[in-house]
Amino acid sequence: MDRAEDGRLRFFSELSEHQISADEFFNVVLLDSLARNFGLQNVLISYFDPQGNFLSWTHRNGVLADCEEHPYRRCQPADVVRQTLYREAVQDKLTYNNVTPRLYHSTKLIPPEDYEQSSYVRFLEENFGALYSVTMAFGINAYIQVAFFKSREEGDFTPEELSQLEQIYVYIANDYKNFKKYEQAKIISNIQSEIILSGEKAYLVTDDFMHIMSCNHAAKVCLDDILGGAADGLDGSRPCSWLPFLLGSELGHAENRVQTRVIRDYIFKIYTYDQRYSNGIVDRYHWITIARAEQPAAAGKNSEALPAGTGQPLTKAELRVARLLAKGLTYQAVADKLVVSYHTVKKHVQNIYLKCGVNSRFQLYRWMEQNDPKK
Structure with missing residues (x-):
């Protein structure tokens, strides 16, 4: 077995272990594994929110949250790599389920005649001593990106190196996908326990992008009654087409606040659950209970006693x-x-x-x- 193959196997094994034990997947542990197994020393993980706003970054030199003096602030308006990968991620509805390589090579995105004078390249030189980059896009609307840098002396990325980075992308993406499955299963279990303790009988759990994460039989019966049996998308494989229409803008409210909506003879109570990470990312989930509206006990009263x-x-x-x-x-x-x-x-x-x-x-x-x- 050659060293390259041995490194790939160790990396795959380390990621598999990392996905089970880690509280956060994209962190310095990942950077250490990339350096140890592939010799990739100059790597940057950047974090954004789903709307594309910068939050923080992690480099082997340390972690730096967004602030007025953050070096990325000067580069952000001219960061053609970020602009391109974010635009395409939104267009393609990128989520953490993607395992198809999404690599963005800086010399392919910036014209050769403008390359070395561009603001983006000056940013690489000033902060990372680099001239070339290849950036990977992960997560909802590419809210996590991993950039690999090379200096002028090292030269641009070769076809062989790009091929290796594609393989690395697949390793990372698959393990990140599994990490999110484990994490979401725990979150849904916690939410379900909360709902059961509350005494509610019909419920569903969604993420902030209209995917149904969990829906019990009692909720399906209510939804079929409201929608005339057209409650599709309950398996969570795609965004639920009827959920925005049914619930309107209520899913955007603040954490730890409840919204109420009455639809036909049903009362929807909408709660939020925010999973927060040290890098600034917040993954928002919603749990929605459904109950039949109680009939008025007498004229002039809003509800029965x-x-x-x-x-x-x-x-x-x-x-x-x-x-x-x-x-x-x-x-x-x-x-x-x-x-x-x-x-x-x-x-x-x-x-x-x-x-x-x-x-x-x-x-x-x-x-x-x-x-x-x-x-």
Whole structure:
């Protein structure tokens, strides 16, 4: 076995281990593995949000978040590589499921007569001692890019090196895809536990790009009733065409706030879950519960009376928890906000439901609207 093949196998093995144990996939561990197995020392990972705004970068020299003095700020308006790969990623609806190589060679994007005088190349020379680059695009709208640099003395990337980088792309993309699967499975499991504890029966979980990540049978029954059996896209393989129409702009609201929408005879409660990373990226998910609207008990009243509770007043601690739950915070978010344990919050919620005579978040939301002293 030659050294090149041995390096590829070690890299593949290290990435496979990394995808299971890492909290974040694109980090200095990846840079170390590229250097160790392929001799690729001058590599930069840059992070953006899905709208293309720069967040931070990671280099072997260190991590640098965006700030007024960040060197990338001067280059960004003239970064033709970033502009091209972002435009194509949006056009192609790039996500973390892509494993087809997406490489952008700087000498192919900038005309030869302008190359060495371009702002982009001056940026490479000043910050990385480089003249040439090949950049890989990953994730939603290419919000992660990995750039490989070579100096004037090393020369431009050869066809053989470009071929090797394509192979490296495939290794990274496949392991990143698996990393996201593991991560999303954990997130969905946490959200489902939250929903079950809340007492809601019908629910679905989506990402911020209209993919259905999870949908239980009770929610499918409700959606089929609303849409006349046309609730397609529930397997999450593609963006759901009817979800924006059904829910409008509610999916853009802030973290830890709940939105309510009534559609026909159903009440939709929309919550958010933000997965935050140290590089500044925020992946947003939504969990949506569906319940039949309760019929008015009598003329002039908005809804039927809630079940009778114990009549005992809420303690100050319970009232604080109830207010945060009514705003849409998860149990863990309430615990973090109040600096108490998750189990303490669960105990408070049990007491709140018993005292208020409610069985779900929505009923608690209604109860708080009618009985919160602050209202």
